Amino acid sequence: MAAIGPSAGERARTVLACAPTLEVEVADGAETVAVHGVQPDGALALLVPERGTLARWADGLRPWCTVRAAQVTSVPSPDRVVDRVTVRGHLCVHPDVPAGMDTLMAAASGEASDVLPVDAAVLLRVNVRGVLLGHDPVSVSEFATAACDPLATVGDVVVAHLAVDHAADVRALAALLGDPFVDRARSVTPIGIDRFGITLLARSAVAARRVRLDFPAPVRGAHEVRSAMQELYRATRAAGRG
Known part of the structure; x- marks a missing residue:
């Protein structure tokens, strides 16, 4: 998809x-x-x-x-x-x-x-x-x-939290993409978030690429981010990747 x-x-x-x-x-x-x-x-x-x-x-x-x-x-x-x-x-x-x-x-x-x-x-x-x-x-x-994204004012805080405190979880979530470049990447870092999902930066030794990890459904505000992330974590466990 x-x-x-x-x-x-x-x-x-x-x-x-x-x-x-x-x-x-x-x-x-x-x-x-x-x-x-x-x-x-x-x-x-x-x-x-x-x-x-x-x-x-x-x-x-x-x-x-x-x-x-x-x-x-x-x-x-x-x-x-x-x-x-x-x-x-x-x-x-x-x-x-x-x-x-x-x-x-x-x-x-x-x-x-x-x-x-x-x-x-x-x-x-x-x-x-x-x-x-x-x-x-x-x-x-x-x-x-157009409307301003509802996560715009909290995005930096959420992304920094994921990068610092949940780096391993982010790497596991990225495996859901089934992207060979991401799977082989030296690092996978969240750099942005919006109501539809997370933007990740995957880096190998010689290249970097941005990819999208979608939420199961668009969120309407910061109060729904936690539940959206929990659904993604459940998906990684179900796939045996968490």
């Missing part, structure tokens, strides 16, 4: 929603934006310094901009980037500040006073016109209607 997983739109939306920072480039410069969010229609909300490059360009000009973001695994590996996303769109002063601030508050962790430097700041919006996941184009309409 072919591996399943989140759609390209879901993956792109998750990266942009959860990346610690976004790199936003306009014609004569770029800024790193730490306070950001994805609005229900797929537009990006950015809180930036009012005297910065982005605020200056956005004021009445509606320039094209390029936004870059990455999802990076917390587990040490040769290439820690799980997904890269590039967005092209028009940058403007946000036309609906309350809605934009609601997006930022929903995306923020901790107290708003700690993460939202609203003094000497301006709220901007990027109206998305093009999306790339890696080098592959993603439909803008698919991106706009």
Whole structure:
């Protein structure tokens, strides 16, 4: 059976929603934006310094901009980037500040006073016109209607726990794939998790390959991960591999 997983739109939306920072480039410069969010229609909300490059360009000009973001695994590996996303769109002063601030508050962790430097700041919006996941184009309409993965905010913790405390179990689970490369691999490491399953990095002495280990059924949130993992463990025992 072919591996399943989140759609390209879901993956792109998750990266942009959860990346610690976004790199936003306009014609004569770029800024790193730490306070950001994805609005229900797929537009990006950015809180930036009012005297910065982005605020200056956005004021009445509606320039094209390029936004870059990455999802990076917390587990040490040769290439820690799980997904890269590039967005092209028009940058403007946000036309609906309350809605934009609601997006930022929903995306923020901790107290708003700690993460939202609203003094000497301006709220901007990027109206998305093009999306790339890696080098592959993603439909803008698919991106706009996609949801952020429900495990996005806990994924790093879960993956690190599996890698550190359950390495042998992960290796046993990987045997369920029946993949000769994985079976012979020198190491098999979890590097990502989403509602459909776990992304593993299998490494031999000369090569590395990412593979997917599907959950028996998609999970709806972090509260269902434990039971999904237990079902996988039961499958390894039934196959005589645990």
